Amino acid sequence: MRTRLRRLAVTAAVLFTTGAAVPAATADQSSRQEHPTHGGLSAVIRYTEYGIPHIVAKDYAGLGFGDGWAQAADQVCTLADGFVTLSGERSRFFGPDAAPDGSLSAATKNLTSDLYFRGVREAGTLERLLAEPAPRGPSRQVRDLMRGWAAGYNAWLKQHRITDPACAGAAWVRPVTELDVAARTFALAVLAGQGRVIDSITTAQPPTGTTTAFATADPGAVARAARELFADDGMGSNAVAFRGDTTANGHGLLLGNPHYPWQGGRRFWQAQLTIPGELNVSGASLLGSPTVSIGYNAHVAWSHTVATGIPGNVVQLKLDPADPTAYLVDGEPERMTRRTVTVEVKDGTPVTRTQWWTRYGPVVTSMGPQAQLPWTATTAYALSDPNAENLRSGDTALGFGKARSTAEILGSLQRHQGLPWVNTIAADSAGHTLFTQAQVLPRITDELVARCSTGLGKVLYPASGLAVLDGSRGDCAPGSDPDAVQPGIFGPSRLPTLKDTPYVENSNGSAWLANADTPVTGYERIFGTIGTAASPRTRGALQDVSALAARGGLAVRDLERLQFTNRSVVGDLAAADAARACAALPDGTATGGDGTVVDVTEACAVLKAWDHTMNTGSRGALLFDRFWRRLTDKVPTAQLWKVPFSATDPVRTPNTLNTEASGFTTALADTVTELRSAGIPLNAPLGSHQFVVRGGERIPLPGGTESLGVWNKVEAQWDPAQGGYTEVTTGSSHIQAVGWNGSGCPVARTLLTYSQSSNPDSPHHADQTRLFSQEKWVTSRFCEKDIRSSPQLRVVRVHN
Known part of the structure; x- marks a missing residue:
């Protein structure tokens, strides 16, 4: 054993001659050597507490190799399922009518998902984007990471028997290529654009004799659908950075709290990635990505929040009277491109469908079931999505990992322009702060919209930020900014940005209130609104921050407390008013929606006693949660508050609950009935009825839903037959609180709420979920001395 360990130490030291050698494992620390594949790739993976890997390699391909290997070890089934999606083979393995998990698109059926992604592959889109010279396309470093990642994933598959019951023995778990890794980057890039309307892209067909020639889109329905379509899709985030003069030691501070799915291919996964002398970054990657998405290094920390910008626009086409598959541009006909795609189907005949593409993008016929965009003999609509030309997110993230300041974070954004649908918030060890909405958006200016909007667009753009431009005029195409890396998008100088204010904060609102004392204005409507009501979560965050x-005098411990304050802003605004109105009801009764008279006396007392928090032990939190959901379903926002919103006081308005609204007593009665029927006490502790089950263990969870304005957001599935909220769909995911103390090592606390592995047989399937339940943190090990001192250090060298 000692001989083997000495050999590992020697080979590691030889490999990493440009930096600190990887330490030899001690006698009580397990060590393995893996010999997976050919290709000359190698890495050393050092695991510390909670299964967090610290991956070291001598070059980018080797680093990608170690990353792909380690991701497969924890998430092979989730990753493999995603690769089936990206290759357009879900119908072959799972049937055409089943629904994908929604991680990589909004397709409602496997068949439409396959038709889209298979079409992307057959059109050669990925090869074309990969071949673009940097910075328009991926750099050699990122391509090496992708190539290495695929090799590492394949190596793990070759060397191991899968134990996860989700895919053990499944024929659809197969080796992947660099192209598959690039396809995942592409899918995430178009997630908020083409990815939202895949069903429409793959089913849009030209009019037949039965199509009404004069059918038109309903502007109101399309506007409502557009607002819903381009909302955050259940995702969201909080992030705050504090300037050095607000902290105890003059260094910056950052707290990141992204709200991402707890299942499927948009999960985060933690790692530290190191090439000695070249790169040393720690944080979380979206599964299948070879770069750190959200993280920190010795000098700077950053996080992202889902932004309000609309990453696409609709183009209204004037069709050639002689051919509904040709459209006119400046009077000249241009034929649509016919993309015929065949998909294999499980236990059935292959399905062939045709898609129609234009110079602007694919033809679409709806923005959702209730918002049709009819393709008639005279008119059709195409979706323009500039992120369909964007494989630059990897280089943007790699630039973050190498950055030494917030200025260099901004520099990476300006150089690569690769983030499709998020804001960036950052702090550095010198005490600087940064907020920027540096997302890839079509260059839709208010002036262009005023000049080129169709009738439909004149309704949609003010209401939702979605432009509908006249495609028959060449001068209505988005122009180019001189500093834009890609034609047709906004250049960096046009993006909402705020630097070096005492704090910057975002909770998925527009850039306007990144700092309430220094509002950001002057940006185009497509980026978001200015002077409109903020969400309760934004309001509460701004108050606290x-x-x-x-x-x-702030320190990392203050960020830890902020994360788990679990204050319901709406509870502060409305619970006391609701309790008083409840207590004033004649005979202590209210009438439910079915006409039943309900005694609500107990509910009045519970609401009055509630402390307005969403801690696992909070009594009254569940009652208010269920009541508030019902009330806001019944009462429009304009009627909910007595004091309306004021743009001059956006953090404190609206306020004062309108308990005289017609739905108030009904919501109260129905909530009491619901909980009693489920056998749930009205004053039950929240954690008794908001939990997840892992390995048969019920783990209570803190936090609350979006509408309650809780920083620690948790969106859970209600199942009263099983005891309440029994599984989380989205919510707090990879949380990080980061600062510096001048030692050269960041002071970081992290938490991956759903834990590192999706395999129920893994010891790291629920360990951090238990920490989340207890509102505890992982002390990050970044510097060599910290990694070496881990009592659970385990070293694995992977190579061929």
Whole structure:
């Protein structure tokens, strides 16, 4: 054993001659050597507590190799399922009518998902984008990471027997290529654009004799659908950065709290990636990505929040009277491109369908079931999505990992312009802060919309930020900014940005209130609104964050407390009013929606006693949660509050619950009936009825839903027959609280709420979920001395 360990130490030291050698494992630390594949790729993976790997390699291909190997070890079934999606083979393995998990698109059926992704492959889109010279396309470093990642994933598959019951023995778990890794980057890039309307792209067909020639889109329905379509799809995030003069030691601070899915291919996965002397970054990657998406290094930390910008636009086409598959541009006909795709189907005949593409993008016939965009003999609509030309997110993230300051974070964004649908918030060890909405958006200016909007667009753009432009005029195409890396998108100088204010904060609102004392204005409508009501979560965050900045003397421990304050802003605004109105009801009764008279006396007392938090032990939190959901379903926002929103006081308005609204007593009665029927006490602790089950263990969870304005957001599935909220769909995911103390090592606390592995047989399937339940953190090990001192250090060298 000692001989083997000495050999490992020697080979590691030889491999990493440009930096600190990887330590030899001690006698009580397990060590393995893996010999997976050919290709000359190698890495050393050092595991510390909670299964977090610290991956070291001598070059980018080797680093990708170690990353792909380690991701497969934890998430092979989730990754493999995603690769089936990206190759367009879901119908072959799972049947055409089943629904994909929604991680990589909004397709509602496997068949439409396959038709789209198979079409992307057959059109050679990925090869073309990979071949673009940097910075328009991926750099050699990122391509090496992709190539290495695929080799590492394949190596793990070759060397191991899968134990995860989700895919053990499944024929659809297969080796992948660099192209598959690039396809995942592409899918995430178009997730908020083409990915939202895949069903429409793959089913749009030209009019037949039965099509009404004069059918038109309903502007109101399309506007409502567009607002829903381009909402955050259940995802969201919070992030705040504090400037050095608000902290105890003059260094910056950052707290990132992204709200991403708890299942499927948009899960985060933690790692530290190191090439000695070249790169040393820690944080979380979206599954299948070879770069750190959200993280920190010795000098800077960053996080992302889902942005309000609309990453695409609709183009209204004037069709050639003689051919509904040809459209006119400046009077000249241009034929659509016919993309015929065949998909294999499980236990059935292959399905062949035709898609129709234009110079602007694919033809679409709806923005959702209730919002049709009819393709008639005279008119059709195409979706323009500039992120369908964007494989630059890897280089953007790699630039973050190498950055030494917020200025260099901004520099990476300006150089690569690769983030499709998020804001960036950052802090650095010198005390600087940064907020920027540097997302890839079509260059739709308010002036262009005023000049080129169709009738439909004149309704949609003000209401939702979605432009509908006249495709028959060449001068209505988005122009180019001189500093844009890609034609037709906004250049960096046009993006909402705020630097070096005492704090910057975003909770998925527009850039306007990144700092309530220094509002950001002057940007185009497509980026988001200015002067409109903020969400309760944004309002609560601004209240808490501005108070902390004013108090000063902040440290990482203050970020830890902020994360788990679990204050319901809406509870502060409305619970006391609701309790008083409840207590004033004649005979203590209210009438439910079915006409039943319900005694609500107990509910009045519970609401009055509730402390307005969503801690696992909070009594009254569940009652208010269920009541508030019902009330907001019944009462429009404009009627919910007595004091309306004021743009001059956006953090404190609206306020004062309108308990005289017609739905108030009904919501109260129905909530009491619901909980009693489920056998749930009205004053039950939240954690008794908001939990997940892992390995037969019920793990209570803190946090609350979006509408309650809780920073620690948890969106859960209600199942009263099983005891309440029994599984989380989206919510707090990879949380990080980061600062610096001048030692050269960041002071970081992290938490991956759903844990590192999706395999129920893994010891890291629920360990961090238990920490989340207890509101505890992982002390990050970044520097060599910290990694070496881990009592659970395990070293694995992977090579051929």
